[in-house]
Amino acid sequence: MDDKLAEVRARLLKLSEAAEAEGEPLRWFEELYVGANRDSDEIPWARMEPHPKMVEWVAARPSVKGRALVVGCGLGDDAEWLSEAGFEVTAFDISQSSINWCSERFPESSVEYLAADLLAPPEEWLEGFDLVVEIHILQAIPEKIRDQAAVQLRSFLNNSGHVLCIGRLLGGSFPGDPPPPWPLSRTWLEGVFRGLRLDSFSHFVNEDAPEIDRYVASWSIAKA
Numbered sequence: 001m002d003d004k005l006a007e008v009r010a011r012l013l014k015l016s017e018a019a020e021a022e023g024e025p026l027r028w029f030e031e032l033y034v035g036a037n038r039d040s041d042e043i044p045w046a047r048m049e050p051h052p053k054m055v056e057w058v059a060a061r062p063s064v065k066g067r068a069l070v071v072g073c074g075l076g077d078d079a080e081w082l083s084e085a086g087f088e089v090t091a092f093d094i095s096q097s098s099i100n101w102c103s104e105r106f107p108e109s110s111v112e113y114l115a116a117d118l119l120a121p122p123e124e125w126l127e128g129f130d131l132v133v134e135i136h137i138l139q140a141i142p143e144k145i146r147d148q149a150a151v152q153l154r155s156f157l158n159n160s161g162h163v164l165c166i167g168r169l170l171g172g173s174f175p176g177d178p179p180p181p182w183p184l185s186r187t188w189l190e191g192v193f194r195g196l197r198l199d200s201f202s203h204f205v206n207e208d209a210p211e212i213d214r215y216v217a218s219w220s221i222a223k224a
């Protein structure tokens with residue numbers, strides 16, 4: 001880990017520990033975005049480009065189209081790519097500052113950006129989407145509220161919808177850094193979306209951190 005990333009990680013851990021101790025475990029995201037002052041180097045997950053595994057997944061499934069919901073959209077690159085790929089995109093994040101940042105980065109965007117909490121989403125999103133994308137969200141949510149977050153994710157799918165999840169996988173010998181994020185177990189992932197069929201599940205690693213196991217997985221409504 002380089003010095004800058006180590007410094008950013010140390011700040012993140014301090015903010016998340018304080019937020020957890022004060023009973024507001026998700027508060028630190030907004031604090032981190034505010035403190036970054038529009039410097040993406042201060043946001044450890046900011047790739048400033050769409051996730052290549054999402055791009056691959058969508059490119060391989062031309063029949064998946066329509067309305068997409070990007071959960072915890074961060075700085076907006078995944079949402080923008082999906083919009084350019086032809087989806088009608090809604091993208092939200094619990095942090096108002098990240099949403100403001102997206103709007104500044106992409107002033108001409110067709111994406112509908114808004115601040116919202118996955119744990120208390122607008123009712124009109126119920127069964128409203130063909131594709132729901134979460135990248136590094138479930139793993140960033142503490143265990144005690146993670147099941148509830150997954151139930152909400154599933155509730156956004158229409159009757160032919162897909163959910164695509166990308167994140168860190170629990171396993172391997174790498175002891176890892178202190179959380180967040182919390183790597184997710186394959187067993188938890190396989191059982192978490194009631195009534196959905198697991199369509200794909202693959203492991204991968206990133207070249208810059210090959211010691212970290214990751215997964216890309218997708219589910220759809222199981223037809224009787």
Ligand SMILES: C[S@@+](CC[C@H](N)C(=O)[O-])C[C@H]1O[C@@H](n2cnc3c(N)ncnc32)[C@H](O)[C@@H]1O
Nearest residue numbers: 029045072073074093094095117118119135136
């Ligand atoms: C690890 S970051 C990943 C961001 C983005 N998906 C990416 O891959 O760059 C987690 C994001 O989820 C957002 N988030 C966390 N809890 C959330 C919630 N309950 N509802 C909506 N967004 C949430 C955070 O503000 C943050 O932007």
